[in-house]
Amino acid sequence: MSIKAGIVGAAGFAGIELVRILTEHPTFELNVVTSDSLAGTPVTDLYPALLGHTDLAFEPHGLDALAECDAVFLAVPHTAAMSQVPALLEAGISVFDLSADYRLKDADVYERWYATRHTSPGLLEKAAFGLPELFASDLVRAAGERKAGHPALVACAGCYPTATSLAAAPAVRARLVSGTVIVDAVSGVTGAGKKATERTHFCFANESVEAYGVGTHRHTPEIEQILGLPGRIVFTPHLAPLNRGILSTVYLPLDAEHAKGSSIEDIHALYEGFYADDGFVQVLPIGSMPKTGSVAGSNSCHIGLALSQAGDMLIAVSAIDNLCKGAAGQAVQCANIVFGLPEATGLSASALPV
Numbered sequence: 018m019s020i021k022a023g024i025v026g027a028a029g030f031a032g033i034e035l036v037r038i039l040t041e042h043p044t045f046e047l048n049v050v051t052s053d054s055l056a057g058t059p060v061t062d063l064y065p066a067l068l069g070h071t072d073l074a075f076e077p078h079g080l081d082a083l084a085e086c087d088a089v090f091l092a093v094p095h096t097a098a099m100s101q102v103p104a105l106l107e108a109g110i111s112v113f114d115l116s117a118d119y120r121l122k123d124a125d126v127y128e129r130w131y132a133t134r135h136t137s138p139g140l141l142e143k144a145a146f147g148l149p150e151l152f153a154s155d156l157v158r159a160a161g162e163r164k165a166g167h168p169a170l171v172a173c174a175g176c177y178p179t180a181t182s183l184a185a186a187p188a189v190r191a192r193l194v195s196g197t198v199i200v201d202a203v204s205g206v207t208g209a210g211k212k213a214t215e216r217t218h219f220c221f222a223n224e225s226v227e228a229y230g231v232g233t234h235r236h237t238p239e240i241e242q243i244l245g246l247p248g249r250i251v252f253t254p255h256l257a258p259l260n261r262g263i264l265s266t267v268y269l270p271l272d273a274e275h276a277k278g279s280s281i282e283d284i285h286a287l288y289e290g291f292y293a294d295d296g297f298v299q300v301l302p303i304g305s306m307p308k309t310g311s312v313a314g315s316n317s318c319h320i321g322l323a324l325s326q327a328g329d330m331l332i333a334v335s336a337i338d339n340l341c342k343g344a345a346g347q348a349v350q351c352a353n354i355v356f357g358l359p360e361a362t363g364l365s366a367s368a369l370p371v
């Protein structure tokens with residue numbers, strides 16, 4: 018069996034990571050990669066790292082180029098995705114959207130945080146949430162729909178929400194947490210996309226770390242939705258001089274009644290049990306903390322756990338590669354599930370050890 022795939026926005030950072038993964042995938046057959054600004058250019062002219070792995074050239078965006086695809090990955094900015102999704106679904110093509118356009122279930126919340134009108138709010142309910150470790154049943158439903166002849170729409174989770182929610186979910190779902198959850202997260206510069214800005218230009222980003230979007234970042238409602246904690250997330254992202262990686266430190270106040278007497282050993286066992294069947298999540302031994310360098314280039318999420326000195330706060334730290342588990346790898350993981358393949362197909366590479 019081969020599944021014909023296309024990538025829209027393939028010249029961007031998330032898009033080219035999809036090219037890297039899909040050219041090695043045993044079942045997806047990458048046939049179309051689109052970019053308006055680079056139409057006609059071989060992929061390897063822009064990204065020589067892929068020499069010997071693909072002969073594809075970028076094609077202009079448009080439904081015609083994608084018509085033969087079974088699956089299309091949208092690696093385009095938000096708003097650009099929702100202008101394409103309805104037509105792709107109508108053409109019978111399953112869509113894996115890396116943008117934020119179909120992540121928030123409430124169109125009003127989307128419109129408030131993204132300051133733009135949602136043009137297909139009727140699809141928000143249909144969209145499966147693309148974070149397999151926490152929303153497996155959504156993806157199983159989408160797989161069933163696809164099998165019955167209805168194309169799937171998967172709204173892949175954002176990069177910071179993925180790292181943060183994987184760190185927090187076992188404690189939150191076990192009702193160990195009360196009050197406000199504070200998140201400090203650090204991202205590499207590829208998280209901001211390919212176009213250099215005054216924040217991401219080498220000369221400003223190198224040798225410097227800064228907080229941004231303080232109190233206002235659009236991933237706040239997404240994390241609240243995933244964890245079911247409306248109004249209880251304070252999220253501060255930081256930009257660090259790395260290419261790839263997110264490190265998210267999550268401070269979870271423990272509920273006096275439920276968490277009373279919980280030791281770090283109890284909580285560690287809870288996390289290990291929660292992720293026992295999830296091969297991409299590794300809960301590190303007590304005393305170890307994750308680092309972005311240990312997951313770069315892989316679809317892994319490493320989680321470290323500690324209690325505050327007073328014992329009333331769980332500190333959960335996670336590391337992912339923003340381009341892989343935070344974007345392209347996660348999208349392929351979702352596509353594997355939707356097309357009935359083992360979820361790790363094409364994603365088993367380890368990170369670079371050094």
Ligand SMILES: NC(=O)C1=CN([C@@H]2O[C@H](COP(=O)(O)OP(=O)(O)OC[C@H]3O[C@@H](n4cnc5c(N)ncnc54)[C@H](OP(=O)(O)O)[C@@H]3O)[C@@H](O)[C@H]2O)C=CC1
Nearest residue numbers: 026029030031052053054092093094097116208210211344
């Ligand atoms: N970078 C990351 O770590 C993550 C990114 N994402 C999401 O993935 C998407 C892509 O992000 P990223 O790769 O970083 O961004 P980039 O800016 O690197 O790339 C975006 C690509 O989208 C294309 N594009 C821009 N506007 C349109 C349009 N109107 N229609 C079609 N294509 C368009 C551009 O293509 P062209 O070549 O035609 O100019 C460009 O190559 C975004 O939605 C982002 O939020 C999600 C998780 C993490």
Ligand SMILES: CC(=O)N[C@@H](CCC(=O)OP(=O)(O)O)C(=O)O
Nearest residue numbers: 115116117175176177204208209
């Ligand atoms: C460092 C940086 O700028 N990161 C981006 C988030 C990455 C991204 O592309 O957002 P999604 O995960 O929602 O798609 C930001 O803060 O907006």
